[in-house]
Amino acid sequence: MNEELPAPIPWLGNAGKVAPLDRVEAAAATPQLIQIRKAAKSAPAPALYAATSASATMTNSGGPSAPTKPKPVAKKRPGSGIPARKVIRILVWVRRAAQVGFLGLFLYFLASTAFRGTFAATAGEPVRLPLPVEGFLLADPFVGAMTLLSTHTIYRGLAWSLVVLALTLVFGRVFCGWICPFGTLHHFFSWIFPSRYLRGNKRVETNRTHWWQAGKYYIMWGFIGAAVVGSSIGGLLDPICVAVRTIGLGVIPALQYFGVRSAAVVASSNVRTLQNATDTAQDFLARTVWTANQGYFHQTWLIVFFLVGVLFMNRFIPRFWCRALCPLGAFLGVFSRFSLFGMEKDHAKCTDCNLCLVNCQGADNPQGGVKHRQDECHMCLNCENACPEDVIKFRFLPKRTSTISKPDLQRRTLVAATAAGAVCIPGLRIANWPDKAYSEKVIRPPGAVEERAFLERCIRCAECMKVCPNNALHPAFFEAGIEGLWTPILIPRIGYCEFSCVLCGQVCPTGAIQKITEKQKMGIGQKPISVGTAMYDQGRCLPWAMATPCIVCEEFCPTSPKAIWPEAVEVPKRDSKYQKEGEQAAMLTVKVQRPHVDPGLCVGCGACEKVCPIVDKPAVYVTNAGETRSKTNVILLENTAYGQS
């Protein structure tokens, strides 16, 4: 009888007697696993298989049909179960630690991009940030290359970008997989955002190399083209710039808003202990994460939308930003072809289990049967760590037989993208010619170079806006032309330029704002640096138009002698008390001081505009007229300096 029964087919349950339902389900739930196992020839019998055969044997010998549960065994590698090399297993954890560490360092630098005084400093000590908070930007080779092409120089600290370039030449795009803080954010969100949506086969499919991954190269070449004709507009999409701009101008102020409002709600309970606790917490946060005053940034909504958008794309395509858009990744991808370290594959051993693809960050074809795309690889080492068949090996000077090192690009599209970038800049400039037609609102930070040179250098990284202690610098929308999107402008109504402060120049990584000293800025023994000139709207000014004493502007004017000087006059004023019907209003004489601007002394700091009590539209306002960086935007003959430099 027993001999006539067919041999048990483990993945279909037991033949003959009806197996309990759960047994069938358990077997049906693992068809993929079983396929893999079928392919594994020299594999030792997997646990589940063994258990099923055991139960089959029991059934055949006429025993009870109750299935025996497989013994809980230690988590086992699938397939042949060949463990990854120890060095790789360690390196994957080193990579994770590096990612967390560099992201932490980046956020620490970003939170420290603010002047917080110290009790330790003497009165005469120049005010500077103690940390190289712009370090990540200095190490950014795409920024270095753009500004090299546009200015033909490497500005100071940007020489550090050679370190990242050298790393790439040895190890490939390790920057993307190990260091880049923005990449780490995407790594993290591509892990938690997909939820149940992007698992198994679906994840395998999205992690295959796609044609649109070439997009970042065309974007990068377009920006390179723009840099050649003199614009560092590529900073709009440089990942470090994006990270500083979005987190510094969006996320941190938003956190502060929520934190401060929640604390206010708690404090309104009028319980002393709670109030003291929130005060202490807020003092601590103001000295570490944010600043004492709420930061506001002009039109920062668009910047934050952008961040939310690219982060949310991780739900559908893991690390979409890194694969499709990032120009720095593309730039490093171009250089990674020379890298000495790389991947070698033994296609014969591959069982197409696709575990490498499930874990792949760069979508760079780690699986067998196709060539590895070295330019796309983030060097995260996940594939070798996951491979149970000993197919993938990372090593120095690997054989190149199964590797494509160069980006897969159409030469014509590449040339067209570069040309488009190069043509774009003059195209944008004839719409907003920087010499003539830009808005009077474009007040550049003190120490900024002349507008054309400024656009050659400014990468829109927002370091200057983040560091400004008075919240005076803001990302421009279209005030400075389309090309000038997110370049810094001074909005005195929100915050004025602190007279003795030179921090924006200190943190500027590209020299768009030069590293000036207090003496240069305040004009001690030389001409001061002026960013514009204050003008009075005499129809709105209290002493001028309404016979009311004021001159707060004069009080706040920081220059010495003051650029605002008051003229004492006696003026008639109507008594505004209610009159009886038919009676004339009484006339009074009041003494007021009418303010005037001395354009030879005004530095355009905007303190007057900031403190003007006419809240909605100030009676004194600053425009960029007379800024010292320009040779044409001059109002006084004495400051005209053609032929000098």
Place this chain on the structure above:
Amino acid sequence: MSDSSRREALKRIGLAGAALGGAVVTAKLAYDPGGFGLAEAAGKREVRDFRIHAPGSAADPVFAIAKSTTDPAELVRRAVAALGGMKRFVSRGDVVAVKPNIGWDRMPVHAANTNPLVVAEVVKLAFDAGAKEVIVTDASCNEANRCFQRSGIWRATYAVGANVILPSAHRFRDMRMKGEVLDQWPVYLPLVNADKVINVPIAKHHNLSKFTCGMKNWYGILGGRRNRLHQNIDVSIADLATFMRPTLTIVDATRVLLRNGPQGGNIDDAKDMHQVIAGLDQVAVDAYSCTLIGESPANVRYLKLGHERGIGNMFWQQVPHVEV
């Protein structure tokens, strides 16, 4: 087809009733009768009185002028000693708020902020008299971190153990002072919540009010847009001095800004005078200090207003005082 059970019917009716009842209660509690909700607070003006009420004889000096040395700390010690010593003003376990002028991003040499040596000595004296905590703070005009650091006050007072608090938004709360022009205004809490308050202003020129010292120094307890106050600066100063009655006023006149006040910026505008004035009467102290910049107290309107309101005596010559 059967009707719902009684239990089911009662349950549903009960739930509907509870929802309706909840809505009614919410409406009742959150009912807004409309109109402007600012309830007019009745009663007299608010005063924060930190003065000591120890009986003394009429002949006791009300203020003391120290000018017998060039050491600022020694000047402070002598002036306070002449009034009976800090122990008279600060009791054991007190939280003392010291309010220097830290308004501007200027260095000590510009004489726009109180001399850090003077402030540090006041802190030290308060601790010596048994204070539990000494708070040093001010709501600056320029960016606060810069003002606190570059005035030298942060370093000097931290060194002697003071709790230096930098102003930030959460430390202000709206308060009704019910003054003539100053009604509801955000007030800087660390300065009004202490047990004792010592005002440590610097005497200097002010372009609008002509002279600024102790009474004007109370601008530093206000937040909000205080630039509007300049339209009626004298009355607002008098209002503030009515609201704030300090334990002690110690004027730093070691170096005095004679022109381009209150911010200065030019070293030549300031002159060394080597004086410290300590006093119980903020009007008299201001009136005396006023003469240092060559201004007559009669020309400074807020002194007159303070005198009329009975805050103090602007005729400082009539007030008992000593020179040490």
